[in-house]
Amino acid sequence: MRVDAAMCILCGACSGVCPVNVIEVSSTHVNIQEGCTRCGLCAKVCPVGAIGFGDPRSKRVKRFQRRQA
Amino acid sequence: MKEKYDVVVVGAGPAGSMAARATARGGARVLMLDKRRELGVPVQCGEALNEGVLKELKIAPDPRWALNKTNAVKLVSPSGIEVRIVEKEVMGKIGYILDRKIFDKHLAILAAKEGADVMVGALATGLMIKDGRVAGVKGVGVGGKFEFFSDIVIAADGVGSRVARWAGLNTALKLVDIESGAQFQMVDIDFESQTMMEFYFGNKIAAGGYAWVFPKGDHMANVGLGVLGGRAEGPAIDYLRAFVEKMPNLRKGKIIEINAGGVPVSGPLERTVKDGLLVVGDAARQVNALTGGGIDHAMRAGDIAGEVAAKAVSEGDTSEKRLMEYEKRWRELMGKRLERYLKAKNVLVSLTDDDLDKLAKALSEVKFEGISLTGMLRVLLKAHPKLLWKLRGLM
Numbered sequence: 441m442r443v444d445a446a447m448c449i450l451c452g453a454c455s456g457v458c459p460v461n462v463i464e465v466s467s468t469h470v471n472i473q474e475g476c477t478r479c480g481l482c483a484k485v486c487p488v489g490a491i492g493f494g495d496p497r498s499k500r501v502k503r504f505q506r507r508q509a
Numbered sequence: 510m511k512e513k514y515d516v517v518v519v520g521a522g523p524a525g526s527m528a529a530r531a532t533a534r535g536g537a538r539v540l541m542l543d544k545r546r547e548l549g550v551p552v553q554c555g556e557a558l559n560e561g562v563l564k565e566l567k568i569a570p571d572p573r574w575a576l577n578k579t580n581a582v583k584l585v586s587p588s589g590i591e592v593r594i595v596e597k598e599v600m601g602k603i604g605y606i607l608d609r610k611i612f613d614k615h616l617a618i619l620a621a622k623e624g625a626d627v628m629v630g631a632l633a634t635g636l637m638i639k640d641g642r643v644a645g646v647k648g649v650g651v652g653g654k655f656e657f658f659s660d661i662v663i664a665a666d667g668v669g670s671r672v673a674r675w676a677g678l679n680t681a682l683k684l685v686d687i688e689s690g691a692q693f694q695m696v697d698i699d700f701e702s703q704t705m706m707e708f709y710f711g712n713k714i715a716a717g718g719y720a721w722v723f724p725k726g727d728h729m730a731n732v733g734l735g736v737l738g739g740r741a742e743g744p745a746i747d748y749l750r751a752f753v754e755k756m757p758n759l760r761k762g763k764i765i766e767i768n769a770g771g772v773p774v775s776g777p778l779e780r781t782v783k784d785g786l787l788v789v790g791d792a793a794r795q796v797n798a799l800t801g802g803g804i805d806h807a808m809r810a811g812d813i814a815g816e817v818a819a820k821a822v823s824e825g826d827t828s829e830k831r832l833m834e835y836e837k838r839w840r841e842l843m844g845k846r847l848e849r850y851l852k853a854k855n856v857l858v859s860l861t862d863d864d865l866d867k868l869a870k871a872l873s874e875v876k877f878e879g880i881s882l883t884g885m886l887r888v889l890l891k892a893h894p895k896l897l898w899k900l901r902g903l904m
């Protein structure tokens with residue numbers, strides 16, 4: 441999973457749903473530790489869409505532009 | 510800072526600070542640590558609080574953090590039917606809109622004044638385990654790595670909750686058990702009244718949740734919403750942008766702060782104690798599942814946890830069995846209430862926009878003066894018997 445630090449608000453919601461407890465949210469960044477099963481729950485719960493498979497930033501741009509069109 | 514404490518509290522939110530305060534008051538040596546370098550920041554909250562808990566815990570409201578008083582509620586259905594409730598008439602409650610940046614610090618100061626040590630900028634990364642039982646906390650902070658031994662650890666680490674899991678309690682939330690929330694603090698906006706909290710319902714507005722406008726002062730409010738995980742078709746903040754765009758009184762406003770966070774709406778953990786461990790607040794999922802309000806429950810549970818921890822330490826027995834007093838007492842105080850809220854939430858999320866409109870229409874015709882909540886529901890059921898089966902969980 442990748443987290444875009446510029447988008448992430450450090451709220452910890454992702455860590456609350458991670459079934460294998462591998463998400464560490466510090467005061468400055470999110471660190472995905474070893475053992476991620478790529479279940480995708482963290483991406484679904486993130487209030488700002490900052491975490492995902494691949495690059496969250498480019499996905500958000502696409503979604504935003506699609507909506508504008 | 511010592512190397513060995515009686516009690517280490519992880520997290521300095523409302524739950525942690527109240528726990529540390531009560532532990533210190535009970536005569537135990539306690540350290541409260543938090544990864545944040547500035548307590549209360551970033552805000553992850555709509556900042557609404559009933560005055561009741563402040564009275565109970567003897568905390569005098571202070572205008573530096575109790576920004577605004579509210580006494581009325583407006584509920585708006587998907588098609589725009591409004592229901593107004595002046596709380597005095599129904600429940601006699603007054604609420605505050607807080608500034609949590611100052612409030613959270615204030616609670617930590619209360620703990621420190623009572624004698625608790627405080628360490629900020631300190632991220633817990635694991636527990637120390639000795640002979641299969643919790644024996645302290647390790648982590649890394651501004652000053653480098655740290656290890657603190659203790660007889661008891663109080664897990665007050667909020668929705669992200671890792672500490673209890675390191676001790677073997679499974680606190681992982683299912684997607685349907687978490688509201689994903691986003692909020693703007695907005696200025697230069699209009700609203701009906703500074704003393705009125707507004708709630709907007711509808712699956713398009715906030716799937717499985719609601720949007721809120723909580724006035725913070727002159728032309729300033731917290732505007733936010735929560736969507737149910739698994740229900741939402743995109744991040745909460747997209748719903749919020751759409752909501753603000755739709756509301757003529759908000760659209761022209763300016764955003765001076767962006768907040769976000771998760772709210773556990775699973776109902777409390779089945780077990781909140783283990784040998785040498787107590788879990789409190791959002792970490793224990795002690796949240797009103799209907800409204801998402803958790804500050805008051807976190808504070809009450811923290812206070813009980815601290816008191817019990819100090820007693821257990823002085824008696825030299827910090828086993829799960831001894832610590833069960835905490836679990837018994839918080840359940841007595843709020844267990845039933847939290848269960849009721851959870852049921853009500855399950856009903857609310859089962860309603861379609863059409864159901865919500867019908868409910869609002871019936872409610873808007875009720876005279877609230879002198880009517881109880883059950884009385885109110887009876888009126889509703891009479892008006893819409895078809896809603897009966899959905900609402901029966903509330904009776």
Ligand SMILES: Cc1cc2nc3c(=O)[nH]c(=O)nc-3n(C[C@H](O)[C@H](O)[C@H](O)COP(=O)(O)OP(=O)(O)OC[C@H]3O[C@@H](n4cnc5c(N)ncnc54)[C@H](O)[C@@H]3O)c2cc1C
Pocket residue numbers: 519520521522523524525542543544545549553554555556557558631632633634665666667668669671690691692733768769770771772789790791792796801802803804805807
């Ligand atoms: C969008 C939103 C709106 C809300 N609106 C309201 C509302 O209007 N009214 C209301 O009553 N409630 C509201 N809530 C809920 C409320 O914010 C929480 O219930 C409340 O903050 C719980 O307090 P707590 O002390 O348990 O946890 P928190 O306040 O979350 O505190 C946890 C603390 O632990 C620290 N921490 C976490 N992990 C670690 C670690 N590993 N090491 C060190 N420190 C750590 C964090 O930095 C944090 O300071 C809202 C929540 C959200 C997300």
Ligand code: SF4
Pocket residue numbers: 443447448449450451452453454455465470485486487488489490491769
């Ligand atoms: S849920 Fe999203 S915003 Fe919150 S900490 Fe995780 S990645 Fe960051």
Ligand code: SF4
Pocket residue numbers: 441454457458459460461462463472475476477478479480481482483
């Ligand atoms: S994808 Fe699943 S396992 Fe991996 S970090 Fe996210 S929630 Fe945890």
